[in-house]
Amino acid sequence: MRKINPHDFKVARRGTSREINRQIALNLIRAHQPISRADLARLMNVRRGVASLLVGELLSESLIFEGALGEAVGRGRRPTFLYIDSRQRCVVGVDIRASRTYIMLTDLMGKQLGVVNSFQTSKDIDVLTKDLARRVKQVLADFSDVGACEGVGVVVPGMVDPALGRVLHAPTLGWRDVNLRDPLAAALGIPVHIENSGKACALAQLWTTRSDVVASGNSVFVSVSDGVGTGVVVNGEVMRGRHNTAGEFGHVPLNIDGPRCSCGATGCWEAYVSNLATLSRYFGRDLTDGRPRDAETASFTVEDLIARARAGDAKALAAVNSTARYLGLGLASIINSVDPARIYIGGEITTAWSLIEPIVRSALRERTLTDFGGATEIHIVPAEEHPRLRGAVALVAAPAFAAPMVA
Amino acid sequence: MRKINPHDFKVARRGTSREINRQIALNLIRAHQPISRADLARLMNVRRGVASLLVGELLSESLIFEGALGEAVGRGRRPTFLYIDSRQRCVVGVDIRASRTYIMLTDLMGKQLGVVNSFQTSKDIDVLTKDLARRVKQVLADFSDVGACEGVGVVVPGMVDPALGRVLHAPTLGWRDVNLRDPLAAALGIPVHIENSGKACALAQLWTTRSDVVASGNSVFVSVSDGVGTGVVVNGEVMRGRHNTAGEFGHVPLNIDGPRCSCGATGCWEAYVSNLATLSRYFGRDLTDGRPRDAETASFTVEDLIARARAGDAKALAAVNSTARYLGLGLASIINSVDPARIYIGGEITTAWSLIEPIVRSALRERTLTDFGGATEIHIVPAEEHPRLRGAVALVAAPAFAAPMVA
DNA sequence: GAGTATATGTTCCGCGTTTAGACAAATTCC
DNA sequence: GGAATTTGTCTAAACGCGGAACATATACTC
Numbered sequence: 001m002r003k004i005n006p007h008d009f010k011v012a013r014r015g016t017s018r019e020i021n022r023q024i025a026l027n028l029i030r031a032h033q034p035i036s037r038a039d040l041a042r043l044m045n046v047r048r049g050v051a052s053l054l055v056g057e058l059l060s061e062s063l064i065f066e067g068a069l070g071e072a073v074g075r076g077r078r079p080t081f082l083y084i085d086s087r088q089r090c091v092v093g094v095d096i097r098a099s100r101t102y103i104m105l106t107d108l109m110g111k112q113l114g115v116v117n118s119f120q121t122s123k124d125i126d127v128l129t130k131d132l133a134r135r136v137k138q139v140l141a142d143f144s145d146v147g148a149c150e151g152v153g154v155v156v157p158g159m160v161d162p163a164l165g166r167v168l169h170a171p172t173l174g175w176r177d178v179n180l181r182d183p184l185a186a187a188l189g190i191p192v193h194i195e196n197s198g199k200a201c202a203l204a205q206l207w208t209t210r211s212d213v214v215a216s217g218n219s220v221f222v223s224v225s226d227g228v229g230t231g232v233v234v235n236g237e238v239m240r241g242r243h244n245t246a247g248e249f250g251h252v253p254l255n256i257d258g259p260r261c262s263c264g265a266t267g268c269w270e271a272y273v274s275n276l277a278t279l280s281r282y283f284g285r286d287l288t289d290g291r292p293r294d295a296e297t298a299s300f301t302v303e304d305l306i307a308r309a310r311a312g313d314a315k316a317l318a319a320v321n322s323t324a325r326y327l328g329l330g331l332a333s334i335i336n337s338v339d340p341a342r343i344y345i346g347g348e349i350t351t352a353w354s355l356i357e358p359i360v361r362s363a364l365r366e367r368t369l370t371d372f373g374g375a376t377e378i379h380i381v382p383a384e385e386h387p388r389l390r391g392a393v394a395l396v397a398a399p400a401f402a403a404p405m406v407a
Numbered sequence: 408m409r410k411i412n413p414h415d416f417k418v419a420r421r422g423t424s425r426e427i428n429r430q431i432a433l434n435l436i437r438a439h440q441p442i443s444r445a446d447l448a449r450l451m452n453v454r455r456g457v458a459s460l461l462v463g464e465l466l467s468e469s470l471i472f473e474g475a476l477g478e479a480v481g482r483g484r485r486p487t488f489l490y491i492d493s494r495q496r497c498v499v500g501v502d503i504r505a506s507r508t509y510i511m512l513t514d515l516m517g518k519q520l521g522v523v524n525s526f527q528t529s530k531d532i533d534v535l536t537k538d539l540a541r542r543v544k545q546v547l548a549d550f551s552d553v554g555a556c557e558g559v560g561v562v563v564p565g566m567v568d569p570a571l572g573r574v575l576h577a578p579t580l581g582w583r584d585v586n587l588r589d590p591l592a593a594a595l596g597i598p599v600h601i602e603n604s605g606k607a608c609a610l611a612q613l614w615t616t617r618s619d620v621v622a623s624g625n626s627v628f629v630s631v632s633d634g635v636g637t638g639v640v641v642n643g644e645v646m647r648g649r650h651n652t653a654g655e656f657g658h659v660p661l662n663i664d665g666p667r668c669s670c671g672a673t674g675c676w677e678a679y680v681s682n683l684a685t686l687s688r689y690f691g692r693d694l695t696d697g698r699p700r701d702a703e704t705a706s707f708t709v710e711d712l713i714a715r716a717r718a719g720d721a722k723a724l725a726a727v728n729s730t731a732r733y734l735g736l737g738l739a740s741i742i743n744s745v746d747p748a749r750i751y752i753g754g755e756i757t758t759a760w761s762l763i764e765p766i767v768r769s770a771l772r773e774r775t776l777t778d779f780g781g782a783t784e785i786h787i788v789p790a791e792e793h794p795r796l797r798g799a800v801a802l803v804a805a806p807a808f809a810a811p812m813v814a
Numbered sequence: 815g816a817g818t819a820t821a822t823g824t825t826c827c828g829c830g831t832t833t834a835g836a837c838a839a840a841t842t843c844c
Numbered sequence: 845g846g847a848a849t850t851t852g853t854c855t856a857a858a859c860g861c862g863g864a865a866c867a868t869a870t871a872c873t874c
Contacts, residue, residue: 001809003613003643005623006438009431011451012424014832014859020419020814021861024411031413038822044418050861052823075871076821159777169777206410216412217649232744234641236410241746242624243779248743251776255662255674256736265739265774267662329663332672336655337639337744339648367672369658370566370576372650402408403814407427421830421861428832445851457832459852482842483850 002407010405018054019404021046025054027401029064029082030109036070036079055082063400084109088147092136092190093392094154095197096121098172098226101132104389105139105146108397110208113146114139116386125178133187149190153395154180155197155388157229159245162195171262172226193395198223198247199238200391202231205344205381206238207398208390217341220334222249223387224327224347227262228270232338236403252333254326262288269330273323275302275348282319306352323349324356328363335364335373346381353380409814417812425461426811428453432461434808436471436489437516443477443486462489470807491516495554499543499597500799501561502604503528505579505633508539511796512546512553515804517615520553521546523793532585540594556597560802561587562604562795564636566652569602578669579633600802605630605654606645607798609638612751612788613645614805615797624748627741629656630794631734631754634669635677639745643810659740661733669695676737680730682709682755689726713759730756731763735770742771742780753788753795760787 021044028043029035035043041051058064065085069078086108095102103117117139122128140149158170165181167173185192195203202221223229228250232239239246250270251263258267259277271277271288280287282305283297308316331343349356357378365374381387428451435450436442442450448458465471472492476485493515502509510524524546529535547556565577572588574580592599602610609628630636635657639646646653657677658670665674666684678684678695687694689712690704715723738750756763764785772781788794 001644001806003805003808004431004434004810005643006434008623009434011431011453012427012832014424016424016427017419017421017831017860020423024416024418024814027411027413027416036822046418047862047864048823049825049863052825053860069869072821072870074821075819075869077823077869079822216415218646218653234646235644236412237408237642239625239641239745242748242783243746243777245777245780246625246744246746248746248776251743251774252659252740253661253736253774255660255664256774257662263776329660333659333740336658337653338646339650339653339655341649367658367660367663369655369670370650370652373652376649398410399408401410403411406813407431407810419861423861424831443851454833454835455852456834456854459854460831479841479850481850482840482848484840484852486851 004407009407012406016404016406018057020406021050022054022057023401023403025051026058026063026084029058030084030401033083034067034070034081036081038079040082086111089150090140090143090146090148091150091393091396092139092152093386093389093396094132094136094152095386095388095392096128096154096156096173098157101128102386102389103132103135103139104386104393105143106390106393106397107146108150108400110204110390110393110397112386114143116389121173123174125175125180126183129180129183129187133184136188151191151193151396152184152188153200153392154184154192154194155200155392155395156180156194157197157227159243160194160196161244162193165192165194167194191396195391195395196229196231196244197388197391198229199231199240199244200395201229201344201346201381201387202233202247202391203238203398204387204391204394206233206236207394207401218338219342219344220247220249220338220340221344221346221381221387222331222334224273224345224349225275227274228330230334232340234338249330249334252330254329259286260288269326269333272326273330273349278302278319278323278349279305281322282316302348303351306349306355309352309355317355320349320352320356321359324352324359325363327356328360328365329367331360331378332364332367332373335368335376339373340376342377342379344379344381344387346383346387348383350380350382411814416814419813423811423813425464427813428457429461429464430808430810432458433465433470433491436465437491437808440490441474441477441488443488445486447489493518496557497547497550497553497555498557498800498803499546499559500793500796500803501539501543501559502793502795502799503535503561503563503580504795505564508535509793509796510539510542510546511793511800512550513797513800513804514553515557515807517611517797517800517804519793521550523796528580530581532582532587533590536587536590536594540591543595558598558600558803559591559595560607560799561591561599561601562607562799562802563587563601564604564634566650567601567603568651569600572599572601574601598803602798602802603636603638603651604795604798605636606638606647606651607802608636608751608753608788608794609640609654609798610645610805611794611798611801613640613643614801614808625745626749626751627654627656627745627747628751628753628788628794629738629741631680631752631756632682634681635737637741639747641745656737656741659737661736666693667695676733676740679733680737680756685709685726685730685756686712688729689723709755710758713755713762716759716762724762727756727759727763728766731759731766732770734763735767735772736774738767738783738785739771739774739780742775742783746780747783749784749786751786751788751794753790755790757787757789 232247255267261268261271368374566575639654658675662674668675668678775781
């Protein structure tokens with residue numbers, strides 16, 4: 001039951017029904033491809049004539065194409081299969097992180113083309129923009145046979161205003177209110193979309209078609225890495241909030257008297273489960289203070305820690321288990337406040353999932369209000385799926401499939 | 408940008424445009440009444456002819472009525488004013504609380520008719536249903552001149568399945584999976600809607616037309632009383648979650664090593680700011696353990712405490728201030744995770760708002776990630792506005808104004 | 815191999831809804 | 845009293861869904 005905002009509504013015009021049904025048809029083709037006009041009409045519960053007209057419109061815009069004839073099920077004419085047209089169009093995803101920046105080329109459906117490219121992130125916004133423009137051009141030149149680039153999606157670990165194309169605050173990059181979109185778009189001559197990485201990851205999961213996961217219900221993406229990034233999907237839409245800062249569960253406290261967090265507050269979830277927090281527990285000293293690391297800790301990563309834990313290092317295992325417990329306790333807050341159908345977790349710590357799942361799950365049950373909540377589905381998103389890059393790509397590819405704004 | 412769920416969508420039919428525009432017209436009349444057909448057409452940016460047809464349909468369903476002619480602005484024919492038709496229809500709101508149950512009669516727009524009626528809550532569901540049916544019948548008999556009752560809305564402090572009409576778990580009432588709706592509806596012969604009280608309060612604020620508050624953006628209702636109830640509105644819709652338990656910010660922790668909470672976990676926000684928590688701090692002993700109170704504390708309420716604080720009792724002031732601080736720290740979690748445009752706060756503690764606002768605000772700023780967040784609007788909802796009862800009424804009245812499900 | 819049954823895709827008309835514009839009624843200004 | 849202006853109604857056109865007929869294509873049957 002949604003309220004109509006009397007100061008911001010959209011009246012249904014003559015073409016509104018068509019617009020709605022066109023998008024439904026497009027989404028059904030995406031979800032069920034290959035599919036015939038007749039099957040589409042059955043799925044939509046409209047006459048074949050209507051489906052044909054909708055398909056005709058999508059065909060004329062090259063959003064879909066007619067493939068080979070399918071096999072006749074029983075007797076009767078063979079159906080013409082329809083497919084989403086991701087030929088001769090590509091998308092570039094960019095993931096800017098504190099240390100390195102990653103570039104990936106995909107088709108319109110998000111299928112990866114070529115390898116992921118990366119280079120060192122310059123904290124000087126002008127230098128980075130130049131680097132990025134050059135690298136993206138290079139990638140597009142290397143793959144000139146995959147067609148025109150529809151757009152570039154960029155994700156940033158920080159607060160973003162997607163409408164203005166500005167990064168409002170990215171602590172790890174030291175940026176405050178910089179225009180990232182327009183200079184890059186000008187240099188490339190291609191539309192650029194920017195977004196916070198947690199929200200983009202949530203968007204990517206929302207738009208990913210996986211046969212094993214039902215798409216309905218709210219979901220939350222939690223990325224545990226240097227920081228904790230989160231994105232929340234409510235009613236098929238990424239929750240943005242008043243200033244596009246909704247979903248920052250990383251800074252909900254586990255203990256307000258706890259350790260200092262990078263955000264300035266104390267005892268945030270992030271301060272308990274980030275990679276540095278885990279390593280700090282292992283080494284028994286605070287590594288989050290920003291001072292240069294000593295020889296022992298300089299290049300030691302959470303993956304190394306997990307390897308030691310798996311190899312039987314009791315201290316390493318204790319540090320990992322501790323993080324697992326805090327992870328579960330924080331997830332409980334997400335479950336109690338959002339009650340999602342699914343939680344996706346990404347980040348280095350997930351490589352230890354088989355080790356830590358029981359601990360996460362039991363910690364989570366300690367604080368969830370209901371048994372249902374305690375049983376909330378948790379999906380691990382491995383690093384090889386490049387969730388942030390796929391999120392960046394989704395920024396470009398998803399809008400074409402979005403529901404029209406109505407009422 | 409909303410995704411169309413390929414397993415649950417709604418195709419636009421021939422009448423869908425009309426349905427959409429009819430609801431928009433109805434909402435605009437509600438927001439701007441009295442209003443003429445011509446003004447309605449201008450607001451909707453459609454021809455007067457279309458507005459006339461929509462109005463005609465609403466008139467024939469008695470959702471609106473034509474009042475007196477308005478004054479001509481300049482020259483020209485005088486407009487006929489249109490009004491929402493709340494004549495000869497009424498709604499009953501019921502607020503079931505641990506100790507007492509309250510009943511209020513309103514018209515369709517939520518305007519209170521008569522006084523709020525109350526009686527002691529029986530924890531036996533059958534007895535309560537009987538009591539309630541008798542009392543509601545009595546109220547309707549006393550006000551037989553206000554027309555037919557459109558429905559009864561019931562709010563319950565606990566977990567509810569509105570679709571099934573069942574209370575799944577209400578700890579303070581000791582109910583687990585009881586059918587409250589159907590027996591009551593059968594006894595009254597009137598449709599009954601039930602909902603969690605926090606969600607209903609949020610719904611009421613969403614549907615309240617206040618000229619001073621812009622309706623757009625997310626909002627959160629926080630009710631601080633025996634427990635902490637919350638309801639979250641995202642994109643004009645109350646956030647329900649997978650099991651209708653979304654929005655339970657009362658059990659997000661301030662400190663996982665903190666005091667035990669009624670939910671079984673430790674250090675929940677509720678365990679710091681509920682009325683009993685505040686009183687416990689004042690008396691220096693735990694009053695939440697459920698044991699019978701002693702003479703000193705038996706009938707002492709938070710209002711009494713606030714009176715003492717205002718009168719200069721330093722210990723009372725300290726207890727209130729402490730609660731204020733915890734209140735602000737918890738609100739920061741809401742702001743960081745939902746980034747609402749507005750937060751509404753209800754409950755006894757709000758009578759001390761002038762006293763505690765600076766403390767709440769500064770505590771909140773300690774933990775909000777951005778300056779915008781720290782400046783989030785906070786509105787106090789005084790007890791005289793009966794937020795829970797208005798929420799109960801909204802359960803019945805709001806659906807007629809809701810946006811049609813589309814796409 | 816011809817006839818029949820069945821499925822797909824197209825075409826045509828009916829009807830509901832928006833869009834555009836004309837028109838009568840009502841009111842004020844000059 | 846006439847002109848200008850506003851409101852509300854009405855009619856025709858454009859657009860899209862709803863339903864059914866029709867052509868096309870395939871498999872089964874005799």
